[in-house]
Amino acid sequence: MENKKTEYDNATKVCRHNIRAIHDTMDVIGGKWKISIISCLCFETMRYSELLKEIEGISGKMLSRELKDLEINGLVMRTVSNTNPISVVYELTEYGETLKDLTLTIANWGNAHREKIISEYN
Amino acid sequence: MENKKTEYDNATKVCRHNIRAIHDTMDVIGGKWKISIISCLCFETMRYSELLKEIEGISGKMLSRELKDLEINGLVMRTVSNTNPISVVYELTEYGETLKDLTLTIANWGNAHREKIISEYN
DNA sequence: CCGCATCCCTTTTGATACTG
């Protein structure tokens, strides 16, 4: 009886701990487009205009806003070239690269999910 | 030169593919509270009122709405006991359990992130 | 080329009260 209760309390504790951790993660990458942006930058540095083309449906306003958030959180680095006209490239910082696994896990589940839906449809 | 271009095109293709996959995942678990709910149910089945207590800040309305979404997508199963008063328990379906890795990855990153922030603060 | 400011509409979320 006592053991059962302890077990339950432990599960509760781990659960709460995880919820807080998930919340922390989502504060950083929870925007509508953030993970997509990070996923793009996993492969190469990209210019603002390239990201705009690559990420279907995003508006310029949202792209700059999300990039700024990511920059503030130290995940993305912004570099301006003083050419004329100027060009701005974005790349993952070392810290941003720690998100590669996470984006891959999310992408993999999405692919599996899509396959499941398609196979159910047939 | 031609190789360089091919390489670039391949990266672009993979990138777009991942963005779509990420979008698919987020359609399913992208709500404000969904991952927290799933994370709770990773440990044990829970009643509506228990989830309400466990997930700090969620309102009853949001909890039922998010649970309904998860149920529709086949991730969560809802079971009603005809006691008096009634009780309703929620649990992950087998398919929902495929999200365990993902929630853990997200929680782990959040924990590492919190530690980073704290250590920077000192 | 990059991206901010403004206006304006849509969606999401919260508070509260109420039902079976």
Add this chain to the structure above:
DNA sequence: CAGTATCAAAAGGGATGCGG
């Protein structure tokens, strides 16, 4: 206990035009 209904507030997001 487990929700639903209603209203109000807040956040999200698009379009456009301007400035560096």
